[in-house]
Amino acid sequence: MSARVVALVLLVAACSAPPATVPPVDEPSSIVSYLDDAAFRRRELEASLVNPDNGYSRKRLAMYTEANWGALPIWNPPAVRVATAQPATVEVAQMRALALPSQRTEAELLALGREAFRSYPSQLATYANSGLVRNDAASRYGLFDGDGQLGGFVYVKLPDGTTSAAVTCSTCHSTTDGGRWIAGRANAAFRLDRMTADAVGGGPDLWGPGRLDVTGDGVDNPTAITDLRPVRFQLYLQRAATVRNDLVKLAIRIETLLITNLNESVRPPREVAMGLALYLRSLSESLVEPTHEGDGARVFARECSGCHQGDTLTGPPVAFERVKTDANILVNSERATGGVRVPSLRGVADRSLLLSSGAFATLDAMFAENRQESGHLFGTTLGADERAALLGYLKSLR
Amino acid sequence: MVRVLLYRAGMSTRFSAFVISALSCLGAIAACGGSVQGTADAAVDTGSVYDSGVDAFADGPVIVDALADVSPVRIPKKHRLVSTTCDGVRTVAEPTNPIEASSCKKHADCTQGKNGRCMRGYGWSANVYSCNYDICQTDNDCKAGPCICGDGAEAPDVCLAEGNCKVDADCGSPGFCSPTFGSCGNYGGVIGYACHTPKDECIDDGDCAKMGTSAYCAFDPLVASWKCSNSQCAG
Numbered sequence: 001m002s003a004r005v006v007a008l009v010l011l012v013a014a015c016s017a018p019p020a021t022v023p024p025v026d027e028p029s030s031i032v033s034y035l036d037d038a039a040f041r042r043r044e045l046e047a048s049l050v051n052p053d054n055g056y057s058r059k060r061l062a063m064y065t066e067a068n069w070g071a072l073p074i075w076n077p078p079a080v081r082v083a084t085a086q087p088a089t090v091e092v093a094q095m096r097a098l099a100l101p102s103q104r105t106e107a108e109l110l111a112l113g114r115e116a117f118r119s120y121p122s123q124l125a126t127y128a129n130s131g132l133v134r135n136d137a138a139s140r141y142g143l144f145d146g147d148g149q150l151g152g153f154v155y156v157k158l159p160d161g162t163t164s165a166a167v168t169c170s171t172c173h174s175t176t177d178g179g180r181w182i183a184g185r186a187n188a189a190f191r192l193d194r195m196t197a198d199a200v201g202g203g204p205d206l207w208g209p210g211r212l213d214v215t216g217d218g219v220d221n222p223t224a225i226t227d228l229r230p231v232r233f234q235l236y237l238q239r240a241a242t243v244r245n246d247l248v249k250l251a252i253r254i255e256t257l258l259i260t261n262l263n264e265s266v267r268p269p270r271e272v273a274m275g276l277a278l279y280l281r282s283l284s285e286s287l288v289e290p291t292h293e294g295d296g297a298r299v300f301a302r303e304c305s306g307c308h309q310g311d312t313l314t315g316p317p318v319a320f321e322r323v324k325t326d327a328n329i330l331v332n333s334e335r336a337t338g339g340v341r342v343p344s345l346r347g348v349a350d351r352s353l354l355l356s357s358g359a360f361a362t363l364d365a366m367f368a369e370n371r372q373e374s375g376h377l378f379g380t381t382l383g384a385d386e387r388a389a390l391l392g393y394l395k396s397l398r
Numbered sequence: 399m400v401r402v403l404l405y406r407a408g409m410s411t412r413f414s415a416f417v418i419s420a421l422s423c424l425g426a427i428a429a430c431g432g433s434v435q436g437t438a439d440a441a442v443d444t445g446s447v448y449d450s451g452v453d454a455f456a457d458g459p460v461i462v463d464a465l466a467d468v469s470p471v472r473i474p475k476k477h478r479l480v481s482t483t484c485d486g487v488r489t490v491a492e493p494t495n496p497i498e499a500s501s502c503k504k505h506a507d508c509t510q511g512k513n514g515r516c517m518r519g520y521g522w523s524a525n526v527y528s529c530n531y532d533i534c535q536t537d538n539d540c541k542a543g544p545c546i547c548g549d550g551a552e553a554p555d556v557c558l559a560e561g562n563c564k565v566d567a568d569c570g571s572p573g574f575c576s577p578t579f580g581s582c583g584n585y586g587g588v589i590g591y592a593c594h595t596p597k598d599e600c601i602d603d604g605d606c607a608k609m610g611t612s613a614y615c616a617f618d619p620l621v622a623s624w625k626c627s628n629s630q631c632a633g
Contacts, residue, residue, distance in 0.1 A: 055610070075620070123632040124619060126560045126580045127589055160622050167632055192631060193522065196586035201546075201556025202530045203587065208522035213585060214633025218612035220585075261632045263581070265620040 028106060034248050035104060035270050038066045041252060048249040049242075050317075055217065055334040056242055060256055069259050075266035076100070079121055082153040082165065084145045088133040090155045090163050100271050110282060113275030117174075117183060118149060120272055121156040121166030123261035127199035128153060128165035140198075142189030142209055146174060146181040151190070169276065172212075172225045177350075184229035184283040186210060188352040188361075210353045215335060221328035224358030227351050230344035232281040233312035239356045240329045241317035241341040251277035287346040288398050296393025299386050303379045307342045313397070314344035325375040326356040349395045363394050475602045477574040478565050478591060481537040484547035484555040490515045493527050500527035517552055530554050537564045543590045561590030561617065569593030578617040578624075582631040592617035598624035 033040040045064050049057040063069045078095035098116055101108030131137055132153060138144075143151030152170030155163050175187045188210035197203030207213065207222040215221065223239055231250065237243040243253050255273035259266075290311060291297055300308075309315040317339030320330045329340055340356075348354075352361050359373050360366035367379055367387060379390055493516050496503050500516075508514025511531030519526045532555040534545035540557035544564040548554045562568070563575035573593055580589035600606055600615035606626035607613065613628040 123629075124581045126619070127582065127586050130559045158619050158622075160619070162619075164619060172632070192582070193585075196580070196582050196589075196631075199560070199580070199589055200558065200587045201533060201548075201554060204519060204521040205523035205526075206521040206585065211522075212631045212633065214631055216583065216610065216612050216628035216630045218610070257633070260629060261581075262620060263618050263625060263627050263629050265618055265625065 028247075030248050031104070031106060031109065031274055034251055034274055038070060041248075044248045045252050045256075048244045048252060050236070050244065050339075051242070051337040054242070054332075054336055055215075056238075059260070063259075063264070064252075064256060069256070069264065069267055072259065072265065072267040074269050075262065076269050076272070077121065077156050077158070079119055079154040079156040079166070081119060081149040082132055082151070082155060084138075084148055084150040087137060087150050092157070092163065095155070095157055098269075098272060100269055104271060106278065109271060109275040110278045111275075112271055113277070113279030116169075116272045116276055117279055118146070118152060118168055118170045119154060120168060120258075120268065120276075121154055122169055122171075122258055123167050124156070125153065125165045125167050127196045128167075129199075131195045131198055132165055134198075141191045141195045142187065144174070144176040144181070144187065144189075146170060146176060152187075169228075173228045182286075182350075184227065184231075184280065184286075185347070185350055186225040186227050186353055188225070188358075190225065208358075211358050215332055217332055217334040219328075219332070221332055223326070223328065223356050224353035226343075227347055228280050229283040229287055230312075230314075230346040232284040233314050233344040233346060234341070235314060236317055236341045238335055239326075239341055240332060240335045240337050241339045242335040242337055247277055247281065250280065254280075284346065288396065290346070290397060294393070295386075295389040296391075296396070299379075299382070299390040300393050303382070303390065304345075308345050312344055313346050313348075315342045317341055323376050326359075329356055345394065345397055347397060349398045363391055367391060472601060474574050474576045474594060477576045477594075478544060478563075481544060481565055482547060484532070484535050484545065485550075486513055486532060486535060486555070487550055488513055488515055488532070488548065488554070490517070490551050492516075493518065496527040497525050500525075502527050502529050513554070515552070515554070533557050540564075546588075558588065558590045561592040563591050563593045576617075576624075579614055579627075580616075581629055583614060583616075583627070583629055584612070585631065590617075592624070595623045597621070600624055600626045 034044070042064065045060055049060065051057055052061060076097045078097050080091050080094045080096070083089065098112060098120060101112055131141060132150065134140065138150065141151065146152060152168045152174060154166050154168055156166045157163055170183070172187055172190060173185070174181060174183045175185050175189070176182065190210055191205070192212050193206040193208070197205070206220070210225050211222040212225070213220055213222040231245070234245050237245050237250065237253055243249060251274045254276050255268060255270060258268045258273065290313060292301070307315050307318055317337065320338070320340050323340055325340065330336060349363070354360040354363070354366050355376060359375070365371065367390065369380070369387070371380065379387070382390060490505070492504055493502070496516070502508055502516035505514065505516050508516055508529035508531065510529065513532040514529045516527050517530050519528065532548070534540050534555055534557045537544050539545055541559065543558035543561050545555060545557055548556070560580065561578060566573055566575045569575050575591045575593055577588040578590060578592050580586045594601065601624070603614045606615050609626050609628050613626055615624055616627050617623070618625045618627070
């Protein structure tokens, strides 16, 4: 074959071939690998699990394969945010599926994650269909008005053509302050227990504000909704330090969470899971950098920095016996590892559910001189001046 | 009318063929004047088979007792054959020492609805009293779901709003309308009633034991059929 013929063949092939799949230069390789490489995802999953023997890990080790959860239908349904002004109105004509990016750049995925945080149905909430339309829904269930969206809820179109309420990430993990919507901050007022009880004609307020039981271990062991803003800093995810954390591991955590929340019937587009991971990691930008100067910082360094280390104010898991905060963490067969995650204290001044159980509503209460509650006793025996300095420091961590 | 149920979970192709064959034979017998009839009540007590994907069923109801002991097919343990009328009787002791935060102090304070009672909370709201009321007496008082009678004491008579049926007859003939949890599992309790379908992968909670002791069989709107689940609230 002559050189001219070869050149012609190559030219024809180039013109008729599918578009090149070379990723854009700003697409980190780990993002591409997560989206396109099943073996990579599997390795990352296995590497993320701290205790392969707990229920959370066993489920994923068994199901996170292409033949199982990977074969589920991808679910990106038409949805519309529940309007605070007219929560009973389901704007079917306004329902839209998320627009998945064509290039899958980091910027595009981040934008998708930002939208998905408030619009992707992370779990059906049929119990909310009746609750959302109550005149007193906002006050009764602790629902915020996030730029016109009631409590982060959406209405979603189901496969049979009907619609249902659904929660989004925003429902539990955002709130408002002075009318300003704050993504990632725990909704400490959310009364999921009351909403589910009302749907069946009333019942007990089991858990109280900002708490829910998310594990199917057969035990009533609610934990406080967590603050997601510092998730980028966390070395581990979940109260029991069940999962190691980085961008890809967080995306897998989100993907598998959505699958289990959706009853293992469907799975989200992986672009949505990665987008949410990128978005959650971006939320740390809103948090104040800690200072290491001043009396409060010195007290903190002496009393707290053994666990809450460096600028991230977190660190490796600690043994439960060291903190003794909430025994549910230790005995939960679904997620226990024997250790306890050290939460980053970046943003702690804005939290009102402190410790895993949400035992304290304020830092003042947690560090009160004569508090009765057990668990995490560090800093509770300080003199008045040092206590005030420490509290001042912690309250600067917004 | 014979109530012939239920669907088959994971039935093999080979077994399907057997069922089709058996049902065709029985259909032929019936067509020839054979006596394969029964009543709804009788069907509740027998292990009968229904496969809506098989055309043979279109010819009429069939009971296939012979298959009951060789397949997982059966009638659900819980299903709502007929609606009921609640008697409205609630025997509840008067509150004792309600704390200040309570919204009522005695039953007579509960005047915003029918048959009100001042009830003590528990869990997070232990010792806080509030009113609850009977919402319905029959299914006709409810919209989408059935009227579920309370326990004659603390639990009032309420309408369930979710699901797609009130009684078995709403599910076609034959059909079964069973109680189901919502996405928060047993924490949310029975949130509505839904028809069983030929696609169901479970019929009763006991079919889901492989998923753990807290697993249950529930209607999943995402697939419009019943599935095993141990899903709890999102997290």
